[in-house]
Amino acid sequence: MKKLTLLCCLLGLMSCKKELEKPTNFISKDKMTDMLYDFAVLGGIENISAFYSDTTVSVIRANTILKKYKVDSLTFVENNRYYIELGDESYFKMQEEIMKRLEAKKEALNKIIKEEQEKEQRLEDEKKAKEIKDKTKDVKTEEKDLKTKGKDSAGAKKMMSKMVSKMNSDTIRKAVLKSQK
Numbered sequence: 001m002k003k004l005t006l007l008c009c010l011l012g013l014m015s016c017k018k019e020l021e022k023p024t025n026f027i028s029k030d031k032m033t034d035m036l037y038d039f040a041v042l043g044g045i046e047n048i049s050a051f052y053s054d055t056t057v058s059v060i061r062a063n064t065i066l067k068k069y070k071v072d073s074l075t076f077v078e079n080n081r082y083y084i085e086l087g088d089e090s091y092f093k094m095q096e097e098i099m100k101r102l103e104a105k106k107e108a109l110n111k112i113i114k115e116e117q118e119k120e121q122r123l124e125d126e127k128k129a130k131e132i133k134d135k136t137k138d139v140k141t142e143e144k145d146l147k148t149k150g151k152d153s154a155g156a157k158k159m160m161s162k163m164v165s166k167m168n169s170d171t172i173r174k175a176v177l178k179s180q181k
Contacts, residue, residue: 020085023078031069032079033094037101038065 027035042060066073083091 020082020087023075023082025071025075025078026082027069027071027075027079029083029090029094032083033097035065035069035071035076036080036094037098038068040098040102
């Protein structure tokens with residue numbers, strides 16, 4: 001008898017479960033995924049902005065995202081709860097889609113950053129090569145001046161040793177490498 005009473009109580013409690021209803025202002029799964037993606041990006045911006053408070057980027061708030069999709073906060077919360085409680089892993093799949101998008105965006109941004117860094121490195125290398133080339137020209141010019149002035153060989157050797165000491169061996173090696181390119 002106790003078992004039958006317990007079974008009836010359990011069945012009664014299970015039958016009281018409220019069936020999940022769609023919100024009156026239903027947001028499609030794709031639109032909801034887009035909104036959640038924008039909120040994830042906003043969260044990242046807010047975390048970074050905490051460290052860079054001097055940034056001139058305009059303030060983006062959750063209201064901006066809601067206005068973008070023409071949705072009020074209550075509708076968003078109701079739809080968010082609906083997708084979470086749906087139970088068919090819809091919300092989990094939406095989160096996976098958001099993670100894929102964020103990873104793709106991260107890879108694209110990393111590629112751009114890498115290209116910019118390589119460009120800066122090339123410019124810096126070109127600047128150094130020009131400096132070395134200019135130093136080499138100066139040495140060659142001084143060498144020509146010595147030859148044309150017809151100074152004695154002891155004086156010329158002394159002048160040449162001073163010029164060579166100005167340029168260290170590393171600078172000469174770089175100049176040779178750059179000129180071979």
